[in-house]
Amino acid sequence: MFExxxxxxxxxxxxxxxxxxxxxxxxxxxxxxxxFPSFGPERRGAPVLGFNRISDEKITDRSELTKCxxxxxxxxxxxxxxxxxxxxxxxxxxxxxxxxxxxxxxIKCIDATKIALEVLGIPISNTVMLGYLASxxxxxxxxxACIDAIKASMKASIADKNIEAxxxxxxxxxx
Numbered sequence: 001m002f003e004x005x006x007x008x009x010x011x012x013x014x015x016x017x018x019x020x021x022x023x024x025x026x027x028x029x030x031x032x033x034x035x036f037p038s039f040g041p042e043r044r045g046a047p048v049l050g051f052n053r054i055s056d057e058k059i060t061d062r063s064e065l066t067k068c069x070x071x072x073x074x075x076x077x078x079x080x081x082x083x084x085x086x087x088x089x090x091x092x093x094x095x096x097x098x099x100x101x102x103x104x105x106x107i108k109c110i111d112a113t114k115i116a117l118e119v120l121g122i123p124i125s126n127t128v129m130l131g132y133l134a135s136x137x138x139x140x141x142x143x144x145a146c147i148d149a150i151k152a153s154m155k156a157s158i159a160d161k162n163i164e165a166x167x168x169x170x171x172x173x174x175x
Contacts, residue, residue: 001057002140003065003088004133006050008074013126017072018050020130020149021141025054027152028145032059047078054140070137072129073097074112081107093136093174097125108136110172119165120158131166135173143170 004021008014015037022035031054038049051065067088073079076098083094084106096102097112110132112125119128127150134146150162 001053001055001059002070002137003068004052004054004070004072004137004140005065005068005086006052006072006074006129007078008048008050008126009078010046010048012074013124014048014072014074015050017074017126017130018052020127020146020153021052021054021133023153024134024145024149025052025141028148029142031056031141034059034062036062038064068092069140070095070133072133074125074129076100095129095132095136097129108132108173110169112169115165115168119168120161127162127166128169131169132173134166135170 006014006018018035022033025031026033034053036051053059068086069088069092071083071086071094073096076096079096092106094107096107096109098109099111101109112128113123115128116123116125130146134141134143146166147163150166151159154162
């Protein structure tokens with residue numbers, strides 16, 4: 001089972017990213033998947049969490065995740081290297097939306113906000129981060145399933161640009 005935790009702030013789309021991943025894995029890769037949020041104060045800018053579980057077998061655990069295979073940060077102000085302790089194994093990966101580079105074998109950085117602004121015209125980086133995550137998490141979710149999930153889950157007027165943003169990040173990731 002693959003477990004993924006998404007960190008963001010209200011309004012950045014972290015839970016939408018988790019939902020898209022869940023749709024991709026369950027509907028298009030025919031796996032079992034969960035996607036669920038955890039909100040503190042429900043307001044724009046407040047820290048929020050999203051979670052995914054993806055498995056080839058039925059998932060019965062519905063608790064929040066503490067140990068993960070992948071951890072995604074849509075906002076680098078929420079990132080702290082102590083999250084490395086939350087990885088399940090030495091092969092776990094933390095993906096961070098940031099302009100800076102962090103030298104650590106388990107941390108992968110991308111300027112997702114820059115891509116979102118260039119492609120979408122707004123600083124919502126969830127599909128960018130989904131693309132970057134998917135490039136490292138190929139055993140959890142396929143490239144095509146993510147594209148299909150974006151097409152099915154978003155209005156046609158914004159789906160194509162979000163797919164372009166997804167592809168841009170995927171091509172910068174762990175190919």
